[in-house]
Amino acid sequence: xxxxxxxxxxxxxxxxxxxxWLAYPMSAVAWAAWxxxxxxxxxxxWSVRLQSRQSEYATRQATQVAVIxxxxxxxxxxxxxxxxxxxxxxxxxxxxxxxxxxxxxxRAVPVxxxxxxxxxxxxxxxxxxxxALEISVAHTADGNWPLYQAFFDKRLPxxxxxxxxxxxxxxxxxPTDYAGLRTSMGPLR
Numbered sequence: 001x002x003x004x005x006x007x008x009x010x011x012x013x014x015x016x017x018x019x020x021w022l023a024y025p026m027s028a029v030a031w032a033a034w035x036x037x038x039x040x041x042x043x044x045x046w047s048v049r050l051q052s053r054q055s056e057y058a059t060r061q062a063t064q065v066a067v068i069x070x071x072x073x074x075x076x077x078x079x080x081x082x083x084x085x086x087x088x089x090x091x092x093x094x095x096x097x098x099x100x101x102x103x104x105x106x107r108a109v110p111v112x113x114x115x116x117x118x119x120x121x122x123x124x125x126x127x128x129x130x131x132a133l134e135i136s137v138a139h140t141a142d143g144n145w146p147l148y149q150a151f152f153d154k155r156l157p158x159x160x161x162x163x164x165x166x167x168x169x170x171x172x173x174x175p176t177d178y179a180g181l182r183t184s185m186g187p188l189r
Contacts, residue, residue, distance in 0.1 A: 005049065009045065012041065012045070013038075016034070016037075016041070019034075059113050059114070059115060061113075062109065062110045062113040062114050062118070063114065063115075063118045063166070065108075065109050065110070066109050066114060066118045066121060066122045066166075067118075067163070067168045068105075069102065069105055069106045069109055069122065069125065070121055070122075070125055070159065070162055070163050070166070071163065071168065071170070072102045072105065073102055073106070073125050073129060073159050074156070074159045074160060074163060074170045076095055076098050076099045076102055077099075077132070077152050077155060077156050077159060079091070079095040079098070080092065080095045080096065080099065080136075080148075080152045081153050081156065083095055084145050084148045084149035084152060085145075085149055087145045089141040092136075092139070096133070096136050099129060099132060099133060099136075100133060102129065103126065103130065103133065106122060106125060106129060107126065109122050111123070117162075117165050118166055120162075121165070121166055124158070124162060125159065125162060128155055128158065128159070132151070132152070132155070135151060136148065
């Protein structure tokens with residue numbers, strides 16, 4: 001990209017030099033007009049370049065925030081799934097609160113700067129998080145644990161799929177051991 005910009009700038013300078021040579025202005029006023037025209041073109045080119053770089057930076061930053069949101073969603077859904085498997089009410093309550101915080105993080109993602117898969121991922125994961133919060137409100141300490149475990153377990157592949165589709169496999173997110181195996185259910189045997 002930078003090489004293309006340098007080539008375009010070089011060609012522009014060469015065309016201006018050729019134009020100045022062919023026109024061969026005789027007075028100082030004509031030379032000043034040529035120099036001013038070159039300065040205006042350079043300023044326009046520089047402002048367009050800066051705006052393009054700023055836009056790319058904003059898109060890259062928003063995509064990174066979206067991926068962090070997705071990785072956090074994957075982690076908390078694993079934790080909620082594990083809490084349901086262990087029938088641990090304290091773990092469930094804490095991770096449900098964390099899910100609520102992660103959803104607020106997801107609502108802060110600047111979707112107007114996202115493109116393609118990242119935009120679809122954030123929209124889908126927000127919907128999944130809202131659904132999970134609405135469903136998990138009714139759960140109690142002596143409630144139907146397998147039903148809730150199945151709910152969280154069913155959505156984990158979808159979250160993993162979104163992470164993989166954006167080039168961020170879920171094995172590198174959340175508390176895992178060196179092989180990418182879950183450790184949230186205790187030591188591996």
